[in-house]
Amino acid sequence: MPGHFSDRLAESILRRRSLVCVGLDPTLECLPPELLERWRGRVSDLGDEAAVAGCFSEFCRGVVTAVADVAACVKPQAAFFEQYGAPGWSALAEVVRCAHEHDLPVILDVKRGDIASTGVAYARAAFGGAPGLTASTGGLDADAVTVSPYLGEDSLEPFVAATAEGRGVFVLTRTSNPGAATLQEQETGGRALYLHVAELVARLGAASSGRYGYSDVGAVAGATAPTSLRAVRDVLPRAFILVPGYGAQGGDAAALRGIAQGAAAGFVVNASRSVIYAWRETGVEYRAAAAAAAAAMRDELGSWGRGDG
Amino acid sequence: MPGHFSDRLAESILRRRSLVCVGLDPTLECLPPELLERWRGRVSDLGDEAAVAGCFSEFCRGVVTAVADVAACVKPQAAFFEQYGAPGWSALAEVVRCAHEHDLPVILDVKRGDIASTGVAYARAAFGGAPGLTASTGGLDADAVTVSPYLGEDSLEPFVAATAEGRGVFVLTRTSNPGAATLQEQETGGRALYLHVAELVARLGAASSGRYGYSDVGAVAGATAPTSLRAVRDVLPRAFILVPGYGAQGGDAAALRGIAQGAAAGFVVNASRSVIYAWRETGVEYRAAAAAAAAAMRDELGSWGRGDG
Numbered sequence: 001m002p003g004h005f006s007d008r009l010a011e012s013i014l015r016r017r018s019l020v021c022v023g024l025d026p027t028l029e030c031l032p033p034e035l036l037e038r039w040r041g042r043v044s045d046l047g048d049e050a051a052v053a054g055c056f057s058e059f060c061r062g063v064v065t066a067v068a069d070v071a072a073c074v075k076p077q078a079a080f081f082e083q084y085g086a087p088g089w090s091a092l093a094e095v096v097r098c099a100h101e102h103d104l105p106v107i108l109d110v111k112r113g114d115i116a117s118t119g120v121a122y123a124r125a126a127f128g129g130a131p132g133l134t135a136s137t138g139g140l141d142a143d144a145v146t147v148s149p150y151l152g153e154d155s156l157e158p159f160v161a162a163t164a165e166g167r168g169v170f171v172l173t174r175t176s177n178p179g180a181a182t183l184q185e186q187e188t189g190g191r192a193l194y195l196h197v198a199e200l201v202a203r204l205g206a207a208s209s210g211r212y213g214y215s216d217v218g219a220v221a222g223a224t225a226p227t228s229l230r231a232v233r234d235v236l237p238r239a240f241i242l243v244p245g246y247g248a249q250g251g252d253a254a255a256l257r258g259i260a261q262g263a264a265a266g267f268v269v270n271a272s273r274s275v276i277y278a279w280r281e282t283g284v285e286y287r288a289a290a291a292a293a294a295a296a297m298r299d300e301l302g303s304w305g306r307g308d309g
Numbered sequence: 310m311p312g313h314f315s316d317r318l319a320e321s322i323l324r325r326r327s328l329v330c331v332g333l334d335p336t337l338e339c340l341p342p343e344l345l346e347r348w349r350g351r352v353s354d355l356g357d358e359a360a361v362a363g364c365f366s367e368f369c370r371g372v373v374t375a376v377a378d379v380a381a382c383v384k385p386q387a388a389f390f391e392q393y394g395a396p397g398w399s400a401l402a403e404v405v406r407c408a409h410e411h412d413l414p415v416i417l418d419v420k421r422g423d424i425a426s427t428g429v430a431y432a433r434a435a436f437g438g439a440p441g442l443t444a445s446t447g448g449l450d451a452d453a454v455t456v457s458p459y460l461g462e463d464s465l466e467p468f469v470a471a472t473a474e475g476r477g478v479f480v481l482t483r484t485s486n487p488g489a490a491t492l493q494e495q496e497t498g499g500r501a502l503y504l505h506v507a508e509l510v511a512r513l514g515a516a517s518s519g520r521y522g523y524s525d526v527g528a529v530a531g532a533t534a535p536t537s538l539r540a541v542r543d544v545l546p547r548a549f550i551l552v553p554g555y556g557a558q559g560g561d562a563a564a565l566r567g568i569a570q571g572a573a574a575g576f577v578v579n580a581s582r583s584v585i586y587a588w589r590e591t592g593v594e595y596r597a598a599a600a601a602a603a604a605a606m607r608d609e610l611g612s613w614g615r616g617d618g
Contacts, residue, residue: 154487
């Protein structure tokens, strides 16, 4: 990909005036009945992987198209697709392509982390470049990927290397789940473990910044732990932060106070279920409901996006 | 799956008198030329994902069949298959099925770790059980899976829950890569972080043991850090330990001194490249070379397998 990931994300934030990242976590139980019914007609029954995957693809592409003007980016969660095997993987690839047709940056949420030689293969799975392909570069062609730091610096390097080809990386620091503190908040050498990770992110990202001044190596830090989120920002003044845990997981807008940095705020806030399943609350058609929920979230977040520009 | 994962692994170790886990990490550059040539004949060229994936499937199934009498289990590494998209995922499923035809337990090496609701989906991707399927249970039907602990206890629970259906889990503690120490050896509360993880593994595995006395929740601990490996064993006297880093990564048999526990040793040692690419060193046909390398490793490890049985 040409240019810097961080510039593409900054430009999307500025153009759409939105800090919203829409998480694409398709689950069969929550799909709109009218869509399920249509797929029942197309195959003998839902009941095989290809049918469910086709349904997921249509649903997610519908959401992506609906939120294309109000979201800064989208974040497909690979797990939900992987459940349905090879057809699920194909559906995930279709969703990424659809987002690119709408010029929406894609953060592929996979949280991979392995020894370096395996990391190279995971980076190729996310970004392309596997050996032996002629007609295509292969891979999911994501703009950025989430990675887990447990294996240390060398495990992150294959992903960081991809920043030279315009890709981005978000390293988990302080996550949004209830058990996050178990390891991440362990104090070592005078500070919490997640801050050691944030410092590693700062080091890894130092060499790769776009013209908006943001690094292509960012961090994941949850809205459910606002103090930790601000501590991550202190260590990473010019990294993009991907903030999960907003909405369904309990984080609120007040958690974002003070974390905006730079001309394009320097963070995006993810919401998955509260946007893509908004139709279940409102009874409105699912795409219209998702667009309305994303727009409302964009407006709610608006005042937190003013940084030190 | 019926029964306990730990019993299936123990029985395989005892029946084959082997502690060898063969890692299946297919890379195009290292495949035998005669196999590549045959695939060039079948499709216009290698050059699309399906052709490479077909090649990977044939290669790995060849290795699995060749080592079926001398290996205790196999460990396909998902990353190498994911590089080639949906066809890669299908190839991975074929390799798992082939291992089961030979009654070889499969440890799926994916190192997943995410919030609990996503973890449920990853567990289904590995083991099956995704909603909406009728003809099959879906998923890769692996016997066990590797998981990463960075997100804490709740992130591991969906995998631990699967032990009730006969599946196994290996949680990363001290890994074998050069940068492993960065976080894992950080001292906190008087001991290294990886030992906190080992204690978490002990807690999570306490409720699930087979008739050989081993827990269905085990640990990954590398042969490249023998002192740490023994410390993990001290915390987990009755867990299976998956030991990577042997062979190509530099670990040797002396690292295994003292870690055998119970009637079936309680550990398996993984080797990937040194077994599956043995043909490159010896010039022998790849399946025969893999079988010979795995048998040599089995013999080399034999004396370390005597536990307190």
